[in-house]
Amino acid sequence: MIEVKGLTKSFKNKVAVEDVSFSVDCGEVLGLLGPNGAGKTTTIRILATVLKPDAGTAWVAGEDVCENPAAARKKIGVLTSEVGLYERLTAREILKYFGQLHGMNMGMINDRIEEMVELLDMGDFIDLRAGTFSTGMKRKVAIARTILHDPPVILFDEPTAGLDLMAALAIYRFVHRCREEGKAVIYSTHIMGEAARLSDHLAIIDNGKIVGRGKLQTLEEKLGVSGLEQVFLRLVGEEVETSSSNSLV
Amino acid sequence: MKHPVLIVWFKEIKETLRDRRTLLVMVLLPMVMMPGLMLGLPLLLMGQYESIEEAPVRVAVSGSSHGEAFMEYLKTRPEIRLVEVEDPRTSLEEREIDVLLEIPANFQDSISQGDATYLSMGFDSTRDRSRMGAERLSRFVDIYRQSIRDLRLQDKGISPQMLEPFHVQRQDLAPETRVQGMFMAMILPMVIGIWAGIGGMYTAIDVAAGEKERASLEPLLTTPPARKMMVYGKFLSILTVALVTVTIVVVSMTATFNYGFPRLIGDAMGEMGITLSLGAGMLIILVAFLLSAVLAALELTLSIFARSFKEAQNYITPLTLFIVFPAMIVQMIPELDASYRILAIPVFNCIVLIRDILLGEINMAFLGFTLIVSFIYAFSALQLAQYFFSREDVILKV
Incomplete structure (x- = not known):
């Protein structure tokens, strides 16, 4: 469902991502794990067609993000740490706006909104203006906005940043639900616990390059360590010292 | 859609x-x-101008003894209030008067002898009350001057109309x-x-x-x-x-x-x-x-x-x-x-x-x-x- 081949992107002579490749099947969650500045957000933005790669390409649900960005955008939903709601619109109006932009007719939009209201327990505030919302309420609206058009591909970019435990748990439940619905999910994070908890397999990125890829168990066995933290440190920490072939791509 | x-x-x-x-x-x-x-602005300005027009012009005169007849004339005008001050220029600056008049020493004699003389009028152009006061005072001074001129012409048996062979009628033809x-x-x-x-x-x-x-x-x-x-x-x-x-x-x-x-x-x-x-x-x-x-x-x-x-x-x-x-x-x-x-x-x-x-x-x-x-x-x-x-x-x- 998601195929990434040789993505490369630079900003002002700084390489943000270099030769990044991975794939995600339907009903799978790929944890894109890396420290701040590793290239996670750039990768997500390229897949979301917000940025264009300098080299390489990617396919989401069969659509080439470079050749057919508009068609690709129809197939993706993106949830980031920055919610970005329109404060003078109600939650319902925001969802209608995005539903219309995704080409849905009003009947479909209204039905889906009612589904979201029930799924995310938004009944109390669906018709209130977003400017009055708490963080948790805003996050729910953002989740609804992400899946309103029922995209087969969901991209998460550090969605729990700044959230308390209860709100974060709600995000985790949502990720599980996406997997159960057969969606292809990329979950980008720098938090080991999240990556270990949510991911079916991992892509570990550092300094713009994928330094490790595969299921956690496989990585542990190959590196002879236990736990994601050790895997990560072995791949990232030792690479800083030796720049040798501990990369497992 | x-x-x-x-x-x-x-x-x-x-x-x-x-x-x-x-x-x-x-x-x-x-x-x-x-x-x-x-x-609002025109109303405010109009109100201000109206109050200025209604109030008498405060005039300080230097050399009033040099033009007794003229002073008597000024006293008859209710639109003019003669004010006695020690320093007319300072009083003008401090807005105690609106206009100051200076009558030269030979004023009355020159008029009596049929000669020409001058009258000095001082005002503050940056203040509406002083500027408008000078305009109003000028109108009354002109009336007095014309009356002297007409008297002189009558004494010589000349009609004042001799001085104005024609007048100009102006007509705005703009659409x-x-x-x-x-x-x-x-x-x-x-x-x-x-x-x-x-x-x-x-x-x-x-x-x-x-x-x-x-x-x-x-x-x-x-x-x-x-x-x-x-x-x-x-x-x-x-x-x-x-x-x-x-x-x-x-x-x-x-x-x-x-x-x-x-x-x-x-x-x-x-x-x-x-x-x-x-x-x-x-x-x-x-x-x-x-x-x-x-x-x-x-x-x-x-x-x-x-x-x-x-x-x-x-x-x-x-x-x-x-x-x-x-x-x-x-x-x-x-x-x-x-x-x-x-x-x-x-x-x-x-x-x-x-x-x-x-x-x-x-x-x-x-x-x-x-x-x-x-x-x-x-x-x-x-x-x-x-x-x-x-x-x-x-x-x-x-």
Whole structure:
């Protein structure tokens, strides 16, 4: 469902991502794990067609993000740490706006909104203006906005940043639900616990390059360590010292 | 399903209508402030002038003993109050008197002997009361001077009419529409120009820089419509708001001129017959639409380029200078006629056309030319807006 081949992107002579490749099947969650500045957000933005790669390409649900960005955008939903709601619109109006932009007719939009209201327990505030919302309420609206058009591909970019435990748990439940619905999910994070908890397999990125890829168990066995933290440190920490072939791509 | 341009346009308008700040600038200020200024200022000035005219002129006289007959004459005028002060110049500075008269030592003798002499009148031109006092005093001094002249002529057996072989009858042959339009032409072009810029300003800042600041732009960019559709939708929203503002300004100013002036200002302005016809008003709105389109496209471009609300404000606010300066030039040089060369200059062309419409000089060829030129400028600015909207380093913090 998601195929990434040789993505490369630079900003002002700084390489943000270099030769990044991975794939995600339907009903799978790929944890894109890396420290701040590793290239996670750039990768997500390229897949979301917000940025264009300098080299390489990617396919989401069969659509080439470079050749057919508009068609690709129809197939993706993106949830980031920055919610970005329109404060003078109600939650319902925001969802209608995005539903219309995704080409849905009003009947479909209204039905889906009612589904979201029930799924995310938004009944109390669906018709209130977003400017009055708490963080948790805003996050729910953002989740609804992400899946309103029922995209087969969901991209998460550090969605729990700044959230308390209860709100974060709600995000985790949502990720599980996406997997159960057969969606292809990329979950980008720098938090080991999240990556270990949510991911079916991992892509570990550092300094713009994928330094490790595969299921956690496989990585542990190959590196002879236990736990994601050790895997990560072995791949990232030792690479800083030796720049040798501990990369497992 | 609606076209993406319409979706974005309607959503931005909905948000705008819920923004108190924009409603204040778009509706309340043009509806209330402009008529208030147009009526309030003249009323205030008229009230001030009336109170000055009603009060006697305070005159201090130096050398009063040199012109006893003249002093006796002044004492008979209730409009003049003679004030005794130690230092007339200082008293004038300190506003204790309005005018000072200096009668030279030979004044009475010269008049008696049929010679010419002088009378010195001092006033402060920077103060209305002193300046108007000097004008009023001059009228009474002229009456006294003429009476002496007439007496001298009678003594010689000469009729005063001998000194005036003919008088000139002046007749203003300017068309009535032009005369009526002069007053409005001094004010309206600048007012309309400024509101065409201010009206859409907050919307322009909100739909681009504001989206960046709120982090709502990136989710928008992940939706299917092409970026240029979003640019066009946002442009239309700014243009709509600006046009509504300008229409309110034109309607409120028309009501002010057609109804407010005759009823509140009274004879002075009412006699001038300041009116704005429906046809002229609609043409002005059309030209204002062209001006709004150019300004809306520029404001959107600047807002897209800015990284924050405040930065966008800093870029867009100086745009008003590009309206004020042309309007001032048009006001200060009334002989500046419209020509194709002048109408090729953006903003300036619309200001000149609005002035000409107010003066009753409507040239459809010039209007058509301005339409084409304004379209080219607005389209070019929109292309620039599109370019910036597609630049990753402009749209995102990369």
